[in-house]
Amino acid sequence: MTESMTEIRQLFQNEDTPTVAQALVGMYLEHTLPDGSKLGGWIVDCEAYLGPEDEAAHSFGLRKTPRVAAMYQEAGSIYLYHMHRQGILNMVTREAGLPQGVMIRALEPERQYMEKMSENRGGKSGVDLTNGPGKLMSALNVPFDLYGQSIFTSALHLVPEKKRQPKQILALPRIGIPNKGKWTALPLRFVCKGNPYVTKQLKKEISPDWGWQE
Template identity: 60%
Template sequence: MNEVIDFFSKHTTEEVAEFLLGMYLEHEINGQTLGGYIVDCEAYLGPEDEAAHSFGMRNTPRVQAMYQKPGTIYLYTMHTHLILNIITQPEGIPQGVMIRGLEPAEGIDEMIQNRNGQTGSALSDGPGKLVQALRISKALYGDSIFTSVLHLVPERRRLPKTVEKLPRIGIPNKGIWTDIPLRFTVKGNPYLSKQRRSAIDPDHGWRK
């Protein structure tokens, strides 16, 4: 884990977002372990980024976690769905990465139950879906992704064949920030939002 902490401290938010692809995300809850591989995420670049909650150095109780140490868990609600973000820069620099998609690997039956019977890519191919599948709660707001019951497991990280960079989803009318490619995906993975079946790689986009 020290290597991951060190990476966060020495790299840009875009570089951290790409680094997180293939990282194993695990939640230990009620004696169970739920987990999977991050396959889709978006970088948010703070005060200059019109799509970021911290645009213009906005600092309200809702976004206070964005101003904390790298690895801080930032959760917020959007359209009734809880959304998971990880802060990436030193204290006072409010940048982070939203986790958009997860390929499930452990505790899948429990995850299906958490998602009210949804299976296949619908289990976790969106930011609200993966939070529900992993049973992440707002109680984790402000915890560290390095030490929390919700944490990264770098020993289980997989490497993508190809990282695809795309514009972020759902941020119209944000000037130049609407089209900047700050979304990072494991190309060909079935757990990407709105993934076309014809674009799915037989290996789910992972190196062998």
């Protein structure tokens, strides 16, 4: 059964952040460019961040800086930041004032857009096109002026009607979270098992159907 946008909004507003992260696996993410053309694909890898208690979250301890202002906005707000000169996409998942969110780590690109996405990535192809958070931002050509806008209504938005159903969603520790006590090992990363675009996916673990139900 395909969710409606109303149901997705309610999910963000009413469910806890790990539940939202799991629901985002298989969700279609689309960017409408200024000329009206589109780029997009299916989310296959994402991570939940449970600030203010999460030591790995930018909003840990209710930290408030201009950088994290969007994290305190309403559910569905887009939080963007740079890391290692790459853009990273996050979606706020709880009500205004409770700074929790989901980072989108990897995307399976829709075939019809792969050529343009490859151009955006300087000719990169295959799984390297969008199997990392900075890679997918570049491939989708996401501008930072979308910071603070809504993932439901902005040029960068979810398309529930195109969601695909994973056969199995794995819960794993997040990547790149060292020395954060229990937060390093907690299974707050959710991936489509067997999909080649999952970050650091081993070739021997790739499924012939890429992890999707029919």
